[in-house]
Amino acid sequence: MSSFQQIKENWEIFWKSTPRKRLAKVLNYALTALILSFLIYQLWDIGWKEVLRNFPKTLWFYLLFLVLHFALPFTEVLIYRLSWKGLGFWQGFKAFTQKKILNTEVVSYSGEGYLYLWGKHHLRESNRHVFNVIKDNNIISAFSSTTMALLLLPLFVYFSDVPFLEVVQISESTLYIAVSLVLAVIFLALIFRKRIISMSLKTTLGVLGLYQLRIVFMNVVEALQWHLVIPDVPIGFWLVMLGTKIVVTRIPLLPNQELLFINACLIVASQMSMPIDKAMLAGMMLTTAALTKILNFVLYLMFPIKRFEDEEPYVEAS
Secondary structure, X not given: OOHHHHHHHHHHHHHHOHHHHHHHHHHHHHHHHHHHHHHHHHHHHHOHHHHHHOOOOOHHHHHHHHHHHHHHHHHHHHHHOOOOOOOOHHHHHHHHHHHHHXXXXXXXXXXXXXXXXXXXXXXXXXXXXXXXXXXXXHHHHHHHHHHHHHHHHHHHHHHOOOOHHHHHOOOHHHHHHHHHHXXXXXXXXXXXXXXXXXXXXXXXXXXXXXXXXXXHHHHHXXXXXXXXXXXXXXXXXXXXXXXXXXXXXXXXXXXXXXXXXXXXXXXXXXXXXXXXXHHHXXXXXXXXXXXXXXXXXXXXXXXXXXXXXXXXXXXXXX
16 A cells, blocks of 8 residues: 555544544633633733723725735635636635635644545546645745745844843754754755655746745735734734744644734734833734634635545546
8 A cells, every 4th residue: 555545544534533523522621611711821821901902903904914814715726727727716715715724723633634535526637636736835835935034034133123132032053953953954845845745846836936925925914904903013023923923823733823913923922121001012922813713713604614534536646
């Protein structure tokens, strides 16, 4: 039996197993409760009335929120169409919206599992190709985020008004060691690329370029969104927030990453020596989290997530 078949069968057993589904739900609820409890504790310390009074007042915040929310499924359609030749735009947009909902509201990477099942039933591609494209895109996406974080680190340390090393409580030598280790891993990944990624070099570079452009675009738009709400904060603080978000969103199998990010923002803000209105920061972040939940619910009603496990696939694996 090939390694692909073993991975495929193990994944399907995991996906269909009732005890494992129950365990995943219990862990999901427990982690969500823990994150939410800590957030409530922090907001209680700030003051609920202050937080609720400080939701964003500018219309631009909400317009940019919509841009950021739909940028992910929109760009993923363009990226995946480089490998899935028969993928229609509207068809793909609905599927990647469903993937985003699952990753945001259930647990990270549950959307990839759904996307694989969706691809089996809707694409004229072999099951192996569907699996490999999803796997390759996740590797390249993680690589793009890591390299972006490495590019941001020198900006934090040398060009920011924020004492980044003091905030994260590490020494400069430790930072250099960590960066060197990550660069070494990236270098080894490039050497053994053919054993890790099934895409051709041309497609890999195209996908990588699109992911890098998306990261830059979304970071710039998000920093602008925050700046419009709290204009008096130095740009260095928003750089730290962006770096924090990159780290938080790359932690696998965590539910409610938005709430975890809010917690991280408030912790970092409390460690800053610069004056920052934590009530306004919390109000802005909570507004984003609430709008995300509401919009995901509306999109779920518009594009209901279908179960495929009891149906025959659209095209059998070749």
